[in-house]
Amino acid sequence: MATNTRRTFLKIAAAGIAAIFVFLWNKLIVNHLATSQQSKSVFPFNKNKTVSFIDNYIVVNNEGTTTVLSSKCSHLGCTINNAENGxxxxxxxxxxxxxxxxxxxxxxxxxxxxIPSKITENGQNIEIGS
Ligand code: FES
Incomplete structure (x- = not known):
């Protein structure tokens, strides 16, 4: 009788762990799809500012090149909102x-x-996203 109870408990525990795994996996996939299906947004552009934090993006003007980065940290997804010493x-x-x-x-x-980006023809705005 005790063996049956233990087996039942182990089956329920295994099912619970599998359900948690499926839930977390699903959440990862949904997050990935949400970030990969970004739409294009237009923001004011200041070429004289080295680092600008705009919405969920970091716009960097460095050595004549403008790069747009996601502000989402690749560790656990916190928003990066600080630049220190380059x-x-x-x-x-x-x-x-x-x-x-x-x-x-x-x-x-x-x-x-x-993140793909393009500075508008008048140089006053930047289109971010794809
Ligand atoms: S270092 Fe952990 S979320 Fe950025």
Whole structure:
């Protein structure tokens, strides 16, 4: 009798763990689809400012090049909203990225996502997204 109870408990526990796994996997996929289906947005552009935090983006003007990065930290997704000494610093766990989005210090281990962008013809706005 005790063996049956233990087996039943283990089956229920395994089913619970599987359900949690499926839930988390589904959430990851939905998040990925949400970020990969971004639409185009237009924001004012200031070419004289090295780093601008706009909406969910980081616009970097460095050495004549404009790069737009996702402000979502590649570690656990906190919003990066700080630049110190030429580095982008995550406020949550201290990951650091250079101005091209390349990881300099963990715990994050992936670079920031580069977002397609285009400066409008009059140079006053930037279109971000695809
Ligand atoms: S979420 Fe950015 S370092 Fe953890």
């Amino acid at each position: 580095k982008l610093v995550c406020p949550c766990h201290g990951s650091e990225y250079d101005l091209t989005g390349k990881i300099l210090k963990g715990p994050a281990y992936k670079n920031l996502e580069i």
